[in-house]
Amino acid sequence: MTSPASSSEVKYLIESSEGNTFDVSGAALRQSNTFNAMFLNIGADGPIPFTDYNEATLKKVFEYCEHSVNEENYSGPKHQDDLSKWDLNFFNEMDQKMFIDVINASNFLDIERLTSYCCERIARMLRGKNTQEMIKVITLPTAEELEAKQKVEEKKAAAAKKVAEKAAETAEKTETLEELPVQQLVQTTRNKLTRKYLSFSNE
Amino acid sequence: MIPKKVSRMISVFPLFRLPQVVLFEVFRFLDPNDLIPIALCSQRAFNLVRINWRKSTKSAIWMDSRLYFGSDMKVNDIFYNLLTVSRIEDVPEYYLGLVQIKGSKIPIGYNRERNSLETYWDDVCYGFKAVMEFITELFSSDIHTVMFDKNTYWCVEWVESRQKSLMNAHIYRDQLVDNIKYSEIMNSCSAENLMIHAYQIGLMISTETVFRTRNHLSIYWGDWVQVEHLMNMDCVEIEVKDSFFKKSDVSSFLKNWLNGGNSRLKYLSISTQYIDIDLFCQEEFPENIVRSDREMEYESERIGKCKVPICSGLKRKDGVIAFIIWNHRERLLTVIMSNGVTTS
Numbered sequence: 343m344t345s346p347a348s349s350s351e352v353k354y355l356i357e358s359s360e361g362n363t364f365d366v367s368g369a370a371l372r373q374s375n376t377f378n379a380m381f382l383n384i385g386a387d388g389p390i391p392f393t394d395y396n397e398a399t400l401k402k403v404f405e406y407c408e409h410s411v412n413e414e415n416y417s418g419p420k421h422q423d424d425l426s427k428w429d430l431n432f433f434n435e436m437d438q439k440m441f442i443d444v445i446n447a448s449n450f451l452d453i454e455r456l457t458s459y460c461c462e463r464i465a466r467m468l469r470g471k472n473t474q475e476m477i478k479v480i481t482l483p484t485a486e487e488l489e490a491k492q493k494v495e496e497k498k499a500a501a502a503k504k505v506a507e508k509a510a511e512t513a514e515k516t517e518t519l520e521e522l523p524v525q526q527l528v529q530t531t532r533n534k535l536t537r538k539y540l541s542f543s544n545e
Numbered sequence: 546m547i548p549k550k551v552s553r554m555i556s557v558f559p560l561f562r563l564p565q566v567v568l569f570e571v572f573r574f575l576d577p578n579d580l581i582p583i584a585l586c587s588q589r590a591f592n593l594v595r596i597n598w599r600k601s602t603k604s605a606i607w608m609d610s611r612l613y614f615g616s617d618m619k620v621n622d623i624f625y626n627l628l629t630v631s632r633i634e635d636v637p638e639y640y641l642g643l644v645q646i647k648g649s650k651i652p653i654g655y656n657r658e659r660n661s662l663e664t665y666w667d668d669v670c671y672g673f674k675a676v677m678e679f680i681t682e683l684f685s686s687d688i689h690t691v692m693f694d695k696n697t698y699w700c701v702e703w704v705e706s707r708q709k710s711l712m713n714a715h716i717y718r719d720q721l722v723d724n725i726k727y728s729e730i731m732n733s734c735s736a737e738n739l740m741i742h743a744y745q746i747g748l749m750i751s752t753e754t755v756f757r758t759r760n761h762l763s764i765y766w767g768d769w770v771q772v773e774h775l776m777n778m779d780c781v782e783i784e785v786k787d788s789f790f791k792k793s794d795v796s797s798f799l800k801n802w803l804n805g806g807n808s809r810l811k812y813l814s815i816s817t818q819y820i821d822i823d824l825f826c827q828e829e830f831p832e833n834i835v836r837s838d839r840e841m842e843y844e845s846e847r848i849g850k851c852k853v854p855i856c857s858g859l860k861r862k863d864g865v866i867a868f869i870i871w872n873h874r875e876r877l878l879t880v881i882m883s884n885g886v887t888t889s
Contacts, residue, residue, distance in 0.1 A: 438558065449567050461567060465574030467558060472662065473582040473653060474642040480560040480586065 354381075355389035356404070358397035363389045370407035375452035394450065399443040406432060406456050433463060561593060569597045577604070577618040577684065578625040581662060584683050585644045585653070595683050605689035606680060608704065610697035611717055614673040615661065616680045619689075626661035627680055630672045636665045647675040674703060689713065691736070695722045695743065698730060705735055715740040719765070724748055732757065738847055741765065750774065761847045764788075767816070775815070776801050781885075782812040782847060786877075790817040795878060796829050803833060803861050811885025812848060817878045822869050826857045833859040835866055844887045853881050 352368040371377045381390060392400055409428060436444065441460070448456040471479060560583075563571070572580065572594065584594040607617040607624075614630035633652075640654040646664065651672070656663040666672025681688060688704045690713035701714050714736035716722070722730070722743040728750060730741060737760045744766030752773035756762070760781045764770060767785035772794040775783065795817060801807065826834045834857060841853040858868040866883040 442559070442563070445563065445567055449564050457567065457570060461570040462574050464558065464560070464563075464571045465579075468560070468571075468575060468583065469579050471582055472641045472655060473585040473644055476582040477586045479558050480583070480590070 356400055357389040357391045357393060358400050359393045359395060360397055361393075362397045364397065364401065366404045367408060367411070369411045370404050373407045373410065373453050373455065375454070376450060392447075392451070395443065395447045399440065399447050402436070402440065402444050403447045403451065403453065403456065407453060410455060429459070433459070561590065565597070568593065569599070572597045573599055576625055577620065578627055578661070580683070581627055584679075585646070588645075591683060595685060598684060600685060604684070604686065605712070606677075606684060606686050607690045607692065608673075608677055608688050608700055609692040610673070610700045611692050611694050613659070614669060614676075615659065616676055618680075618684065626659060628676050629656060629659055629661050629663045630669055630676050631656075631663050631665050632669055633665045633667050640665070646672075646679050649675060670699070673700070677704075687711075690715065692717050695720050695726060698726065701730075701734055701736070711736040713738045713740070716743045719744065721745065737761070739763070740847075745769070753777075756780075761845075763847070770815075772797050775813075776806055779807070779809060781809050782845060783810065784812075784814045784848075786816055788816045790815050790878075792818065792820055792825065795820060795825070799830065799859060799867065799880075802867060803830070803859060810880075811882045812843060812845070812851075813880040814877055816876055819873075819876070820871055820878060822871050823857050826859060826869065830859050833861070835860045837866075837868055841868075841886045843881045843885055845885075851879075851881070853886060858883070 353365040354368060354371055355363045356366050357363050377390070395403075409432070433441075445457065445460045445464075448460060468476070468479065560568070560571070577598075580594050580598060584591045601620050604618055604620045607619060609615045609617060616627045616629070618625045618627055636652050637654050640652045641662075642653060643650050644653045644664070645651075649666070649672075652665045654663050654665070655661075664672060664676060666675075677688060687708045688711065691701050691704055691711065692715050693700050694716060698716075701711070704711050714730075714734050716730065717740070720743045722745055724745055724747075727741075727743070727745045727748055730739075731750070732754075735757065739759060739761070740763040742763075742765045748769040750769060752771055754774065754777060756774075756778045758779040761784075762778055762780045762782070763784040763786075765786045767788040770785050770788045772790065775785070775798055795815075798807075802810065836857055837853070837855050840855060843851045843853055853868050854870065856868050856870050858866040860866045868881050868883065868886075870879045870881070871877075872879060
């Protein structure tokens with residue numbers, strides 16, 4: 343099932359975050375430098391756990407690797423116009439969440455070609471945008487939002503300060519009580535009890 | 546009053562939630578001018594661009610104050626317009642928004658003519674300095690070249706005050722600069738390479754003036770330059786155009802060089818009267834004359850590539866040869882030293 347063989351016929355079992363397993367060819371896996379460093383020479387006795395990533399993401403990543411097994415050696419990212427129909431479909435059918443998951447997995451598995459293609463796509467999306475568009479694209483708070491956030495922070499800080507001051511006051515009072523000499527406390531209690539006893543006797 | 550900004554629908558992408566390695570890779574695909582809008586988003590975005598941008602050894606920041614105040618980056622002979630600076634009165638009707646640069650919140654717009662993002666300031670000089678500080682900090686580089694005109698020499702002085710050295714200073718428009726300003730530029734500018742494309746009628750600079758040591762000095766409209774000036778210019782490369790050197794001047798200069806003067810000189814180009822080089826060398830320097838046996842090449846950042854044809858030369862005691870070429874079309878005499886020849 344899993345062996346340290348170099349033949350492309352050998353299949354490896356991959357385990358996803360859900361605990362599911364699926365097959366990937368050795369040739370496809372060898373595009374991952376992480377795999378090469380960890381398992382290629384020593385082999386794996388059971389499924390290879392890539393449990394930080396879900397099954398759909400891993401399948402997508404290895405779908406790319408399986409497809410590019412027979413491609414020429416990687417020599418930098420392709421220009422958009424040079425992408426094959428398959429490549430275009432591969433990227434276009436992903437939603438943003440899947441795209442980000444694929445980048446993260448590809449980065450972890452150190453699959454140079456796929457990571458580069460993804461990065462080139464992001465760069466293309468960012469090119470030619472002005473700052474205001476960029477703020478929206480990269481989901482950064484705008485200057486106004488930052489100001490509003492700062493005001494909220496200031497209010498929070500003021501509220502926290504008030505709470506702290508109150509707490510300090512209470513602590514001060516407690517401290518005063520705690521600091522009373524024991525003998526004095528005993529005397530005060532005795533006096534109270536005596537007064538109570540006397541009033542009881544009088545009745 | 547500042548007009549309302551424009552906006553359009555765009556999809557979002559959590560760029561700064563990507564792993565650092567991926568972000569670094571994304572920035573690798575972006576040109577310097579694409580990074581400016583990202584860096585202007587916030588202080589955090591600025592820091593991330595600064596950390597993740599891969600500095601090229603062939604990138605140079607230019608501060609250009611000729612026609613307008615602009616910052617550019619030159620990478621491998623390609624110019625990228627980064628940010629320009631204009632007066633607040635020039636804010637267009639549809640500006641893009643407000644950005645924060647070095648503590649000032651200012652409007653930003655897009656200038657189609659200059660193909661650049663443009664910032665608008667109450668005080669443009671202050672704004673230009675703030676923009677240049679922003680750029681140099683973002684790209685972790687000093688200013689490489691200052692292009693200035695007769696009214697903006699302060700740019701050179703400001704750059705000199707904030708960094709250890711300046712590579713190029715270039716007054717680039719054929720302007721009439723007053724005598725005092727001209728001398729000030731010549732003597733006080735500490736740039737390694739100084740190019741003066743300005744003129745001054747009747748300029749008087751004492752022949753005993755000791756010029757600053759620098760790598761390259763170009764003087765256009767060099768009618769004031771005399772051979773004594775040339776001998777006092779301690780440079781690797783000297784170019785003087787529109788000068789009026791005679792054969793006797795060239796002879797004096799070469800005698801001085803043969804005796805160890807202008808020891809660092811590797812390239813000299815001056816406007817002279819017609820000189821038959823072979824005859825001149827035979828008559829004036831019969832003991833030093835040699836002839837090259839092959840074509841050679843001289844190459845430098847300022848001069849570019851320059852062919853050295855088979856020609857006569859003068860050999861100094863230490864073995865260095867000065868190859869002398871006369872360019873009939875441009876009426877220029879060029880002297881290239883054998884220790885400066887890059888290929889043969």
